[in-house]
Amino acid sequence: MDLKLTGFICLLLLLSSFVQPVLAEDTLEDESTSDKSLGLDKGLTIDLLNQNPDPVKPGDILEVRLSIQNTGYKDLENCVLEIRPEYPFRTLAGEKPVQNIGTLGKRSEDDRIRVVKFKLGIENSVNAGKYPLKVYLYTNGNNKLSLTKELNIDIDSESNAEIEYISVEKMVPGEKTNLVFGIKNVGNSPLKNAMFSWECANDVILPVGSSNVKHINLIDLGNTANVSFEVLTNVNTKPGLYKLDMVLTYDDIEELKTITEAGTVENQKRKEIKSKAGIYIGGTTEFDIAFMEKSPTGAYTFSISNIGNNGANSVKVSVPLQANWTITDGGNSVILGNLQKGDYTIADFNLKPAEIGKDLPIKFEISYTSNDGIRQIEQKELSLYSSPFTPSAEPGMPEESGSGSLKYKAGFAMLACVACAVVYKKRQQKIKVKSAQEKELNEVNSEDPDR
Template identity: 60%
Template sequence: MDLKKVLKILILCFIVSAPLIQSAMAVSNLNAGLTIDLLNQKPDPVKPGDVLEVSFSIQNTGSNEKKNVIVELVPKYPFKEISGHGLIDNIGTLGKRYVDERSKVVKFEVLVDNNVNKGQYPLEVQVYESGKKDKVCVSREFNIYIDSESNAEIESLSLEKLVPGKKTNMSFIIKNVGNSPLKNAMFSWESTNDIILPVGSSNVKYINFIDVDENVTVNFEVMTNVNTVPGLYKLDMKLVYDDVEELKTITEAGTLENQKRKTIESKAGIYVGGTTEFDIVFTEQTATGDYSFSVSNIGNNKANSITVSVPEQEGWATNGGSNSVVVGSLQKGDYTLTDFSLTPDRYDESLPLKFLISYTSSDGERNVQDKELSVFASEPVNPGKSAGKSILSTWLIGGLLIIGVAGLLFYKKKKA
């Protein structure tokens, strides 16, 4: 081959490779002596959904100082960037070894995915010269341990009050607030001295599966004795389930999940007592024209400060005075009489009449019940006319009696 051609080829190769050689020298120069260490992490271990804070030490152990050094955190699943928190830090110049300012500490914060399983996950850190990210000199991954396990809570209870003798639905909401599914869950409850008992089923419910962030509602029909003393009673709740861990046992049959049972116990209060029920019946119309009614407490709780009122309504008007009667207190099964001076729009027919019964229940709350019944409106008898008729009848009877006696005496005298 011609010597000139060989020389031209060598020169061309040098021209083409010169930038690459220069770049490699720059990278080598920046990389020489740089080290990255993970100082600490908070929290440790971190859990799904947590904010992870990591601190790194960047050191220059080389013989040349490093200028315009950039440290960047490169998060990958399950780590996420937090809005407003930067992942790039310009630490400036790192002095050469034996110089005080040859190392610096940088901190970053990232969010851990809420649904990640337990295990170790890499978190990458890159160090490069400002404006030359394509010439990364150091890239290192640090394994972050994430502790993930299932966790459940009894989120809510639908029932706060229970009326004695009344069958009521009681619901519990069980939520998986952990980061792995719940399996083979068993929920149960019991009350102090069996004051509250399930009706038609046991106090135990089984749940096969609850996924992450999901909840399940379990229902019971419950009742308490009609003679239960009003008050607040404790309800003990218990949830037992399988916690499926990431740790697995290898056997000849294959890969088996290692499971363990977890138990959560909690308690709540249920007030037994509260409202009651009333019945109102028309009894008679008095001689003065008032309408009399019987008010009965037919519920299972005592009622205090009872007031019976006749509100303004079509068909009836109150004849002055108050349209309310204060009854006081009624034990369950008791009754009392109330009178109202009422004038109907028309007579000799049954008209609807509305009542309001206000009372304080055994739990201290004020309650109102609406009642309506049909009342026969009859015209009241005039007291003056009645008195006149009575006097006339008395005189008539007296006169007849005198005439009879006089006749008898006359008859005897004539016969003699």
């Protein structure tokens, strides 16, 4: 009786030793992609050893190290491991998404484990969160899919922005200006649904033709978006530095959860950045110069007017060296002093034209100190008629009919009259002397007729 029981138990143990490898072999032929069933039934495991960096940021390169292990009772030959990047992952140039890892020994052998590395790119537009990376393990080459696994990759997204630049530092009162703000994404995630606005204290600067608010759909990682406004300030604005208050708001990833119409969960919250900058109002002005009159001695008179919206200090007007006109007395500059907007004054220059009787262009330089303390130079040019000038002032010039030639003729006439008078006086003296001599001779002859 005991011998029969003992033999029956031994028979059961013997049968169980043959049944277990058969079950393991059958499960390897199962093509189910369930992680749980494949891992337990076939004795295959895929684990994420580590990711670098951890967490990874948008736009970075991710390196993952995977551990593949055979815990079954049979060797697995020609094993192939594949990753299939889907958003937010992408394949990098030169990196292979498929690697042949050879034979995985059975559970009692040393070569049952392989460690495999993959490098992937992370899209710039991804939000923070955990994203699945799908991994596929094939046996017998690429013929049989033995295991799939989804590895959760932690992605961190930090949004941040700054006003990188403002296109205008100075504005002229009453002059329309294109004001451009550069908004740069300096964070690790895209800026979405951004809204930018600005305001000047006491409404000194106001937008023209639009509001002071602009929307930006997306600013990608590291990019700069430009928003422009046509602005204007009052013509009578007092020169000085004025403050601009700027506000930028955009969607940020936070704990606040909302449900969209499509039924998906979004973790979005508005983030606000406030900043300020200064813009100087004032600066340069404009001048107008016009010819008024010419004196008989060759002095030309010009009027200089401040027609801009700002005052000008220490104004000086000069006639630079040029081909058509030269200064005859050496003084090519005239100091005019201060000219407020709307003021004018006059300046005289003794000029000699290169040609007579023609309209010749003449150039001027007007230098002044603007109300922001900077020395400015403005170039002006006008056409000036070169009329004849006085020969006494310039004896080398050819004679022309006019007041100058009349003076020459009058002078010559006076000289001629004086010469005639002298000649006439001398002749009269000679006649008187001859008459006296003849009279004396006649008297002598009358007294002594024999002589």
